[in-house]
Amino acid sequence: MTTRVALRTEKFQLSEHLSIQEMHCHCLNPFCNITLYDDELGKYFEHLRFIIGNIPIRINSGFRCAAHNMQLPNSSMRSQHLVGRAIDMGIPLGVDANVFYNAVKRVGFTFHYLSKDNDFVHADIRPKGDIHG
Ligand SMILES: [Zn+2]
Numbered sequence: 001m002t003t004r005v006a007l008r009t010e011k012f013q014l015s016e017h018l019s020i021q022e023m024h025c026h027c028l029n030p031f032c033n034i035t036l037y038d039d040e041l042g043k044y045f046e047h048l049r050f051i052i053g054n055i056p057i058r059i060n061s062g063f064r065c066a067a068h069n070m071q072l073p074n075s076s077m078r079s080q081h082l083v084g085r086a087i088d089m090g091i092p093l094g095v096d097a098n099v100f101y102n103a104v105k106r107v108g109f110t111f112h113y114l115s116k117d118n119d120f121v122h123a124d125i126r127p128k129g130d131i132h133g
């Protein structure tokens with residue numbers, strides 16, 4: 001589990017179905033020019049994708065720079081998105097939200113939740129014992 005750094009302009013795969021472009025921060029600030037990502041995130045993502053039947057999973061949010069993270073409601077300065085260990089995923093088309101969430105739990109993400117409106121799942125691979133959001 002190692003945090004790596006990519007330039008925002010880079011294009012490559014973290015794993016077969018997860019690209020660095022999907023991890024880039026969504027903000028438009030020109031100073032937001034690097035993307036952190038954990039080198040094991042792709043492995044968890046592929047396992048998840050496989051057990052739900054090899055169907056596409058949309059990444060709503062991956063890495064977030066601190067400035068962008070602070071603009072979001074209920075954001076934490078200890079968010080795992082800040083270090084590239086977290087992904088927010090949309091519920092795949094045709095899959096029940098709870099079925100998808102159970103799959104997320106099964107692949108061993110260390111922290112996860114299903115959103116209140118059942119429209120996305122947060123999953124991260126923080127070191128065990130780190131309780132911060
Ligand atoms: Zn940003």
Ligand SMILES: [Zn+2]
Nearest residue numbers: 086087088122
């Ligand atoms: Zn999240």
